[in-house]
Amino acid sequence: GAVVSQHPSWVICKSGTSVKIECRSLDFQATTMFWYRQFPKQSLMLMATSNEGSKATYEQGVEKDKFLINHASLTLSTLTVTSAHPEDSSFYICSASVPGLAGTGELFFGEGSRLTVL
Amino acid sequence: AQSVTQLDSHVSVSEGTPVLLRCNYSSSYSPSLFWYVQHPNKGLQLLLKYTSAATLVKGINGFEAEFKKSETSFHLTKPSAHMSDAAEYFCVVSERSSASKIIFGSGTRLSIRP
Numbered sequence: 025g026a027v028v029s030q031h032p033s034w035v036i037c038k039s040g041t042s043v044k045i046e047c048r049s050l051d052f053q054a055t056t057m058f059w060y061r062q063f064p065k066q067s068l069m070l071m072a073t074s075n076e077g078s079k080a081t082y083e084q085g086v087e088k089d090k091f092l093i094n095h096a097s098l099t100l101s102t103l104t105v106t107s108a109h110p111e112d113s114s115f116y117i118c119s120a121s122v123p124g125l126a127g128t129g130e131l132f133f134g135e136g137s138r139l140t141v142l
Numbered sequence: 143a144q145s146v147t148q149l150d151s152h153v154s155v156s157e158g159t160p161v162l163l164r165c166n167y168s169s170s171y172s173p174s175l176f177w178y179v180q181h182p183n184k185g186l187q188l189l190l191k192y193t194s195a196a197t198l199v200k201g202i203n204g205f206e207a208e209f210k211k212s213e214t215s216f217h218l219t220k221p222s223a224h225m226s227d228a229a230e231y232f233c234v235v236s237e238r239s240s241a242s243k244i245i246f247g248s249g250t251r252l253s254i255r256p
Contacts, residue, residue, distance in 0.1 A: 028185075065249075067232065067246045117186070128174045129234070130174070130176065133185035134185050135184055136184060138183060
């Protein structure tokens with residue numbers, strides 16, 4: 025099956041620093057990737073849709089200057105949390121749709137990244 | 143517009159007893175429906191999916207779900223719960239169109255009592 029790898033799994037940073045999270049499709053080319061944020065005991069909240077070679081589409085209320093998304097290749101999308109603050113601490117998950125299955129809505133998820141901002 | 147409702151935020155069953163996690167949806171078009179499982183601090187793993195073929199869908203780990211259009215439901219079941227089934231479960235709906243939007247349910251936490 026399609027494999028999506030997310031790195032790092034855990035990251036702790038100081039307030040004011042920037043953190044980059046990578047999402048890679050290992051055995052397929054992902055033209056579209058999605059970034060989610062998940063608060064404790066809650067569902068996934070879609071932050072943005074990342075399309076290879078173009079600007080990401082952000083959901084309402086998500087600060088695009090705060091959460092920088094880059095999708096420079098067909099196998100890699102990155103989320104950079106800029107000038108992180110404690111309220112940015114959360115679980116971030118990426119997903120990708122597989123060409124041929126995109127119309128079905130089936131997604132393949134990364135393992136998630138736990139960000140803690142001190 | 144489409145939506146998905148998971149009727150129970152928490153379900154607790156004894157090991158070896160049946161599991162029922164309820165999901166209702168609304169969709170203007172023919173939907174695709176999914177159940178995903180999430181273990182603590184992990185991503186989501188697909189359990190099963192309905193995409194217009196057989197209405198009774200079998201998934202991994204003994205789970206199955208039945209698409210009932212008349213009831214707009216897609217409940218997840220398993221005949222006999224195992225301790226390893228303890229996790230968070232998400233019902234997801236997607237409209238099968240070129241601009242499909244994927245909607246996540248609020249999740250159901252399944253606890254298994256020894």
